[in-house]
Every structure is written in structure tokens, then in C-alpha cells.
Amino acid sequence: MENQILVIFGASGDLTKRKLIPSLFQLYEKGMLPKKFAILGVARSAYRDEQYRELLKDAFIKYTKPEEEAIVKFGEFLNLVYYQSLETTNPESYEPFKLRLQEMSTSLEIPDNYLYYLSTPPTLYEVIPKGLKAQGLHKESAFTGFRRIIIEKPFGYDLKSAQKLHKVLKGVFQESQIYRIDHYLGKETVQNILVLRFANGIFENLWNRNFIERVEVTAIENLSIEGRGGYYDKAGALRDMVQNHLAQLVALTAMEPPSVFNAESFRNEVVKVYQAFRPMSDVDIRNNVVRGQYLASTTAKGENRGYREEEGVDALSRTETYLAMKLYIDNFRWQGVPFYIRTGKQMPTKVSEIVIHFKPLAHRLFKCAGCGCNSCTKLIIRIQPDEGIQIKFGVKIPGSGFSVHQASMDFKYENVPSFSFIDAYSRLLLDGMQGDSTLFTRTDAVETSWAFFDSVLKLWEKDPEFPLYGYPAGTWGPKEADALIPDSYWTNPCKNLTNTDLYCEL
Numbered sequence: 001m002e003n004q005i006l007v008i009f010g011a012s013g014d015l016t017k018r019k020l021i022p023s024l025f026q027l028y029e030k031g032m033l034p035k036k037f038a039i040l041g042v043a044r045s046a047y048r049d050e051q052y053r054e055l056l057k058d059a060f061i062k063y064t065k066p067e068e069e070a071i072v073k074f075g076e077f078l079n080l081v082y083y084q085s086l087e088t089t090n091p092e093s094y095e096p097f098k099l100r101l102q103e104m105s106t107s108l109e110i111p112d113n114y115l116y117y118l119s120t121p122p123t124l125y126e127v128i129p130k131g132l133k134a135q136g137l138h139k140e141s142a143f144t145g146f147r148r149i150i151i152e153k154p155f156g157y158d159l160k161s162a163q164k165l166h167k168v169l170k171g172v173f174q175e176s177q178i179y180r181i182d183h184y185l186g187k188e189t190v191q192n193i194l195v196l197r198f199a200n201g202i203f204e205n206l207w208n209r210n211f212i213e214r215v216e217v218t219a220i221e222n223l224s225i226e227g228r229g230g231y232y233d234k235a236g237a238l239r240d241m242v243q244n245h246l247a248q249l250v251a252l253t254a255m256e257p258p259s260v261f262n263a264e265s266f267r268n269e270v271v272k273v274y275q276a277f278r279p280m281s282d283v284d285i286r287n288n289v290v291r292g293q294y295l296a297s298t299t300a301k302g303e304n305r306g307y308r309e310e311e312g313v314d315a316l317s318r319t320e321t322y323l324a325m326k327l328y329i330d331n332f333r334w335q336g337v338p339f340y341i342r343t344g345k346q347m348p349t350k351v352s353e354i355v356i357h358f359k360p361l362a363h364r365l366f367k368c369a370g371c372g373c374n375s376c377t378k379l380i381i382r383i384q385p386d387e388g389i390q391i392k393f394g395v396k397i398p399g400s401g402f403s404v405h406q407a408s409m410d411f412k413y414e415n416v417p418s419f420s421f422i423d424a425y426s427r428l429l430l431d432g433m434q435g436d437s438t439l440f441t442r443t444d445a446v447e448t449s450w451a452f453f454d455s456v457l458k459l460w461e462k463d464p465e466f467p468l469y470g471y472p473a474g475t476w477g478p479k480e481a482d483a484l485i486p487d488s489y490w491t492n493p494c495k496n497l498t499n500t501d502l503y504c505e506l
């Protein structure tokens with residue numbers, strides 16, 4: 001890996017303190033950082049390097065509750081960290097920033113390879129690149145080192161704003177320099193979808209409309225919006241989770257195998273899935289999209305605030321904290337197979353999983369005894385927690401007769417002691433440092449995905465009376481979501497959309 005300087009804009013923000021710095025520290029501990037490497041934190045406040053290091057240390061202790069040994073190691077890691085104050089909207093402020101970068105390159109003997117990370121509010125995505133350009137800090141040439149920029153979602157607020165943002169970014173950087181991070185793609189278990197599908201003989205042959213009845217993609221959380229009301233109330237579940245994370249999970253589940261595995265081929269296949277999403281009319285949206293918002297409740301954990309009581313949230317807010325949706329992919333492989341996606345805040349548990357429901361056999365020979373035996377065969381890709389893969393299938397209940405019971409075979413990553421995970425941000429930061437853009441989202445993917453989901457946002461905007469169902473915080477979301485699944489699929493009495501497979505045990 002080339003030696004380089006990582007510049008983090010938004011250096012005193014939450015994401016930097018909670019995610020980026022701990023992930024970089026993880027890479028440091030594992031000896032995975034470049035030999036010569038420095039981090040330059042950039043924000044408005046006027047800190048000295050030492051003050052900034054103290055601030056990071058306090059945050060590290062607060063958020064990760066480390067052992068004494070880790071605190072000492074973190075102290076060593078902080079020697080790689082520097083700070084520069086910059087008023088991002090003031091073009092003059094970029095000159096001292098440039099000088100600081102040059103001075104660091106010289107004194108630390110690091111070539112001028114710069115990786116910029118925008119951990120800032122999205123409003124600055126259009127400002128900072130222009131500031132960098134004005135100082136020539138964007139250009140790669142035979143004489144300069146590399147210049148890459150990583151940006152965090154949201155990539156636009158809808159299709160139009162995404163296109164506008166891309167225009168600005170493309171006015172400064174080449175596509176090959178832009179790394180749009182979607183931390184779901186950094187998760188090992190998400191990458192494992194590709195290995196499961198494309199490195200095993202048994203699954204791929206069945207991976208199509210002839211054998212699969214439906215696919216469910218779930219990413220639910222038992223957390224509230226955690227003090228992010230200002231952001232979340234303008235975003236909602238569709239923008240926060242669906243257009244990006246859930247769309248990626250659908251893409252990886254549905255894509256065709258690329259002929260070779262590299263950034264271009266892989267990302268071409270992702271875009272083709274988005275292009276094949278069947279566009280929805282207003283009527284389709286009314287029939288296939290259910291949104292909800294959590295209400296105040298009392299659960300075993302205690303009193304839960306309703307969404308509208310959260311700080312920074314409008315008292316009459318109609319922002320969705322839950323979304324369930326049925327979509328179709330119009331291509332040869334998936335024609336007619338519904339994909340059910342859902343996400344929600346303040347649900348009973350935190351789980352992200354993909355469930356592939358295989359078609360039941362045409363003729364039922366044996367008696368069903370309990371949950372799941374009519375449509376016995378399922379493949380569950382557990383993204384988190386309990387990272388792993390589970391296959392559910394029917395087995396004979398011992399004794400007389402031929403009754404079927406649903407059994408399962410489990411693979412859990414945690415049972416393989418030699419596997420060690422690095423977290424999603426560490427993996428993606430490493431890829432950014434190495435210039436591997438495979439797991440980053442390309443402009444056309446963002447726009448194609450937006451083109452599909454935009455119609456939902458437009459209808460909500462046009463019809464403020466579009467139903468928004470309440471669900472008590474800590475429950476499985478609005479009952480209305482169950483109606484998305486046709487009665488004929490209720491082959492499993494324990495299963496419905498307001499529950500997850502995790503809890504569908506006998």
C-alpha cells in the first residue's frame with residue numbers, strides 16, 4: 001500500500017469519533033496501515049494537535065470502553081494524528097490547509113498521496129471539493145501523488161439532488177477518484193453473499209424463479225433515532241436505509257455473476273439489478289409500500305418515547321421510521337419473484353438478514369407437524385448478529401408415520417476461531433487507501449437506485465394523507481405490512497412480516 005495522508009473533514013463530528021478513529025485504530029493495532037501514514041483532522045474549531053488528540057482519546061474511552069492496555073496503544077496511535085482548523089465555506093481557508101499538507105509531507109517524509117474523507121453534513125459535499133480544486137488539491141498527474149475522496153451517504157436527497165451532487169463532484173474529480181461509502185458493503189457477511197452464491201456449486205443452480213418463491217430482506221433495529229432527530233426527520237427510513245443499504249442487499253442477492261471479479265464488472269452487475277427494478281405506478285405504491293412511525297410505549301425495558309417526542313423532530317412529523325415494501329425485478333432470472341424488504345427503528349431486536357424461500361414441492365406427500373414444514377426449505381443469510389448462514393429443511397419426526405419437522409443446519413462465523421473480523425469501516429478505509437473501489441457505490445448505481453425509489457417519495461410528497469401507521473416502540477411494526485404477503489404464502493404459521501425468522505423457532 002502506498003504511503004499517504006488521510007484527511008478527515010468533520011474531524012470533531014460523531015462519525016469521526018465513534019467510527020472512523022476506532023476503525024483506523026483497529027487497522028493500526030493489526031499492523032495494516034501504510035508504513036508511513038498520517039491523519040489530518042480538519043474542522044472549524046481552533047485546536048492544537050495535542051488538544052485534538054485529547055478529544056479523540058476521551059471519545060475513544062467513552063464509546064469503546066477499552067481496557068488499560070488498549071488506552072496505552074491508542075496513545076501511541078495518536079502520534080499519527082494532526083489537526084488543522086479550516087472554515088470550509090471560506091475559500092481563503094484552503095491555502096493554509098494546503099501549506100499544512102505540504103509541510104506534513106515534507107517533515108514526515110510521506111509522498112503527497114492524499115485521501116480525503118468527508119465526514120461532514122452533506123451540504124458541504126458541494127463546497128469542500130470546490131475548495132480543494134481552487135488549490136489544485138484535486139488533480140492527479142504524473143508528478144503528483146494520488147487524490148481520492150470518500151463521501152458518506154446520503155448521496156442526495158432524491159434523484160434530482162443526487163444528480164446535482166454528482167455534477168459538482170464530477171466537475172472536480174474523475175469517477176475513479178470518487179469513493180461513495182455504504183458501510184453495509186464493508187460487512188463481511190454482505191461480501192459473503194457473493195462467495196456463497198458464486199463459489200459453491202449447489203446454490204447458484206437453484207437461484208432463480210424456477211426454485212425460489214420469494215426473497216425477504218430485513219434490516220431492523222431496536223434503537224431509536226438516538227439524538228439524530230435533526231437529520232432523521234428530514235430523511236426517514238427510505239432515505240436512511242432503503243435506497244442505499246437494503247438496495248445493495250437486494251442487488252447482491254439478485255445480481256448475475258460477473259465474468260471476472262473486479263470493480264468494473266462487479267459494479268456493472270449491481271447497476272443492472274437496479275435497472276431491472278419494475279417501476280411502480282402510484283397504485284402499485286399504494287398496494288406495495290407500507291410506512292410506519294413508532295409511538296410511545298411501555299415495554300419490559302421501560303418507557304419508550306414516541307418518535308414525535310424525540311428531540312429535533314417535528315411534533316406533527318410524518319416521517320417514516322418503518323418501511324416495508326414489495327418489489328419485482330424484471331429479468332429472466334427473477335420474473336414474478338417478489339422481494340420483500342423492510343426496515344424499522346424501535347423494533348424488538350436488531351437483526352439484518354436475507355431469507356430465500358424455496359418453492360414448496362408441487363405435491364405434498366407427508367403430513368405437516370408444526371411451524372414451517374409446508375415450505376420447509378429456506379436459506380437464511382444472517383448479516384448481523386450471529387453472522388452466518390442457516391439452511392432450514394424438513395426432516396422426519398422419528399417414530400411411526402411420516403411427519404415432517406423443520407430442522408436447521410447452521411454455519412456461524414464465531415465458531416471458526418481462526419476467522420477474525422475487521423469492522424466494516426476498517427475494511428472500507430483500507431480499500432480506499434489501496435485504491436480498490438469495488439465495494440464503493442458508483443454514480444450510475446446511486447442514480448439508478450434513486451430513479452426507482454424517487455417515485456415513492458414523490459407520491460408521499462404529493463399525497464400527505466398517504467397512510468402512515470403507528471406502531472408501539474418495541475413491537476414488530478404496523479400490522480398492515482402483513483398484507484403485503486399474499487395469503488397463499490402463509491405456509492408457515494409462525495411467520496409473518498412483523499416477525500423475523502430468528503424468532504420463528506418451534
Ligand code: BG6
Pocket residue numbers: 183219221240241352
Ligand atoms: C446508518 C443509518 O447508515 O445505518 C442508521 O444512518 C442506522 O440510521 C445504521 O442505524 C444501521 O447500520 P448497522 O450497521 O448498525 O446495521
